[in-house]
Amino acid sequence: MECWHCERPAHATCKFCGRAVCKTHAQEKPYIIHSYRTTTGVYKAFVVAGAVWCGICTPQQDPVTLKDLE
Ligand SMILES: [Zn+2]
Ligand SMILES: [Zn+2]
Structure with a gap:
């Protein structure tokens, strides 16, 4: 590749779209592995900081704030 x-x-593939990138062109973005709602009604997410990103695609989900899920 x-x-x-x-x-x-x-050296890597974009976590979001699958494009291949070398070390020079790889960038980083937070990536949500899993999101959930606590018993108190707060939405939380497990996020990987520094996931490989190609710099081209635009992941649609907000990486940190989770709102309007209901
Ligand atoms: Zn990408
Ligand atoms: Zn490159």
Whole structure:
């Protein structure tokens, strides 16, 4: 697999869309593994900080604030 940006060998794939990227072009974004609601009605999420991101795609979910789920 080659980097989406520069066509050199890729080191990782974007966690969000699957594009391959090299170390130079890989960027980071928080990634939600799982979200849940506590017994007190607060929404929380397990987030991986620094997940590999290609820099091109635009994940739609808000990585931190969870609202309007009901
Ligand atoms: Zn590259
Ligand atoms: Zn991507």
